[in-house]
Amino acid sequence: MTTTSARTTTGQDADAALVAGVEHAVAVERLRRITDPEERLVAYARIATEDVFNLGIANNVLLFDLLRDNVFAKVVLTEADAEYASPPYGVPELLGPITAFLRKRFSAGIDPEYDVYATAGGSGALESLAFALIHGGVLTPGDRVLLPAPFWPGFLWCFEQRPGLRCVPARLDGADRLTLTVAALDRAYDAAPDPKPKLLVLTNPHNPLGVNYDRQLLEDICRWALDRQMHIVSDEIYSHAQSTGKDAFTSVLSLDAYATAPDRIHLVYGLTKDFGLSGFRIGFLVSKSNDVRRVMQGDETWKSLSWFGPLDSLKCAYVRELFGTTDRPSEFPTTLMKDYTARLKTAHDDAAHRLREAGIPYVGMSEVSRNATQFFLLDLSAYLDSAKFPKDLVLINHEIDRREALLEAFLRTDARVLLLPGGEMHCPSPGYFRLCYTADTMERVGEAITNMATSLRKL
Numbered sequence: 001m002t003t004t005s006a007r008t009t010t011g012q013d014a015d016a017a018l019v020a021g022v023e024h025a026v027a028v029e030r031l032r033r034i035t036d037p038e039e040r041l042v043a044y045a046r047i048a049t050e051d052v053f054n055l056g057i058a059n060n061v062l063l064f065d066l067l068r069d070n071v072f073a074k075v076v077l078t079e080a081d082a083e084y085a086s087p088p089y090g091v092p093e094l095l096g097p098i099t100a101f102l103r104k105r106f107s108a109g110i111d112p113e114y115d116v117y118a119t120a121g122g123s124g125a126l127e128s129l130a131f132a133l134i135h136g137g138v139l140t141p142g143d144r145v146l147l148p149a150p151f152w153p154g155f156l157w158c159f160e161q162r163p164g165l166r167c168v169p170a171r172l173d174g175a176d177r178l179t180l181t182v183a184a185l186d187r188a189y190d191a192a193p194d195p196k197p198k199l200l201v202l203t204n205p206h207n208p209l210g211v212n213y214d215r216q217l218l219e220d221i222c223r224w225a226l227d228r229q230m231h232i233v234s235d236e237i238y239s240h241a242q243s244t245g246k247d248a249f250t251s252v253l254s255l256d257a258y259a260t261a262p263d264r265i266h267l268v269y270g271l272t273k274d275f276g277l278s279g280f281r282i283g284f285l286v287s288k289s290n291d292v293r294r295v296m297q298g299d300e301t302w303k304s305l306s307w308f309g310p311l312d313s314l315k316c317a318y319v320r321e322l323f324g325t326t327d328r329p330s331e332f333p334t335t336l337m338k339d340y341t342a343r344l345k346t347a348h349d350d351a352a353h354r355l356r357e358a359g360i361p362y363v364g365m366s367e368v369s370r371n372a373t374q375f376f377l378l379d380l381s382a383y384l385d386s387a388k389f390p391k392d393l394v395l396i397n398h399e400i401d402r403r404e405a406l407l408e409a410f411l412r413t414d415a416r417v418l419l420l421p422g423g424e425m426h427c428p429s430p431g432y433f434r435l436c437y438t439a440d441t442m443e444r445v446g447e448a449i450t451n452m453a454t455s456l457r458k459l
C-alpha cells in the first residue's frame with residue numbers, strides 16, 4: 001500500500017516535472033526572443049525554479065522603506081484624479097516643485113513653463129527628443145547618432161526603433177579602451193560615412209562604467225560637437241548616484257559651452273534610478289529648443305508627444321506627495337537624495353570590499369575615490385576560455401561572444417546570479433559583466449558575490 005502510493009506519487013511528480021520541463025523550455029524559448037536583455041533577465045527570474053539574485057538589471061531598492069513611509073502610505077486620490085491630467089507632460093502645480101528640484105541639481109536657468117516635459121520614463125524622453133529633432137528638420141530618419149561605447153542598450157531602441165535613426169558606437173581610448181576622449185569621438189566621427197552623425201549622446205554619470213565626467217572634458221566634448229553642428233543629449237538620469245559620498249557631478253547644463261548653444265544641448269532625467277521608481281516610468285526631457293517645445297506642447301500638426309506616455313493622474317498623485325505642489329513644495333526629495341548618497345556609499349563599500357576579498361576584478365578597482373554610480377563592471381575575461389563549463393548550459397543571450405554567453409549561463413545556473421553581459425552594452429572586448437549593487441539588499445548582494453566566488457573557483 002505504502003509502496004503503491006509512493007510509486008503513484010513519484011509517477012505524478014515525474015509527469016509534473018515533465019510538464020514543467022516542457023513549459024520551462026517553451027518559456028526559455030520565449031524569453032530568448034525578448035529584445036531588451038535586462039527585461040530578459042527579469043523574465044528569467046520569474047520562471048526560475050530556484051531563488052536567483054538578479055543583479056543584471058539597473059534597479060535601486062535602497063530607498064523603498066523611505067518612499068513607502070513618507071510617500072506611498074500617504075497618497076490620497078481625489079475626484080479630479082479620475083479626470084484627464086492636462087497638460088499630459090505635467091500640470092503646472094507639479095512642474096513647479098519638480099523644476100525647483102531640477103534647478104538645484106542641473107541649472108538655475110531651467111524654466112518650469114517652457115523647458116521641462118514629463119514623459120514615460122527616461123526612454124520616453126530620449127525618443128521624444130529624437131522625434132522633436134526630426135519634426136524640426138534637424139534630423140532625418142536614417143541619420144546617425146554617435147554613442148561612446150559601452151552604453152546602455154536601450155539607446156538603440158530609443159533612437160532606432162520608431163524614430164528610424166542609426167546608432168554608431170564610438171570606441172574609446174586607453175589600454176582597456178574605456179576612456180572617453182575628444183580624440184576617440186573624432187575618430188568615430190571621421191570613420192562614419194556621410195551624412196555624418198548629427199546627434200551625440202552622453203551618459204553622465206556613466207552606465208555601465210560608473211564614472212563622472214569632469215568639467216573640462218565635458219566642455220571640450222561639447223565644443224567639439226557644436227563645432228560640427230551636432231546636437232547633444234546628456235542623459236543624467238543617475239546624477240545623484242555618487243557612491244564615494246562626495247559630489248563630483250557636473251551637469252552639461254552648467255557648462256560654458258551650454259551658454260553658447262542652449263537650444264542644441266538637451267538633458268534627460270527621471271525618477272527611475274535615483275529615486276528607485278523604475279516601475280513608475282517617469283522621465284523628464286529638459287530643453288530650450290523650440291523644436292522640442294513644439295512637439296512636447298503640441299502644434300498645428302502634432303499632438304503633444306507626452307500624450308502617448310503622459311504623467312497621468314495616478315502618477316501625479318504620487319508625484320504630488322513626493323514633490324509637493326507650487327504653493328506647498330516639499331523638501332523631502334532633497335532629503336531623500338542625501339539619504340540615498342549615504343546608503344549608496346555603504347552599499348558600494350560593502351560590495352567593493354566583498355569583490356576584493358573574493359578576488360573578483362572590476363574596472364577601476366585600483367582607484368580609491370572613483371564613482372561607481374550603481375554598478376561594478378566586472379572583468380571576468382580570465383574565465384572565458386574555461387573548459388569546465390557544464391555541457392547543458394542554456395544560453396539566453398544572442399548576438400554576443402559565445403564564451404561570454406556561456407560564462408553568463410554558468411553564473412546564472414551555478415551561482416544563481418544574473419549579470420548583464422558586456423556584449424549587450426558594446427563593451428570593447430568579451431568578458432565584462434555589469435553587476436548592479438543597488439538591485440537587491442546589501443545582504444543579498446553579499447550572498448550573491450560569495451556564490452559567484454565559489455562558482456568561479458570551479459572553472
Ligand SMILES: Cc1ncc(COP(=O)(O)O)c(C=O)c1O
Binds near residue numbers: 235270281283
Ligand atoms: C542611461 C539610462 N538612460 C535611460 C534609462 C531608461 O530609463 P527609464 O526606465 O526611465 O525609461 C536607463 C535605464 O537603465 C539608463 O541606464
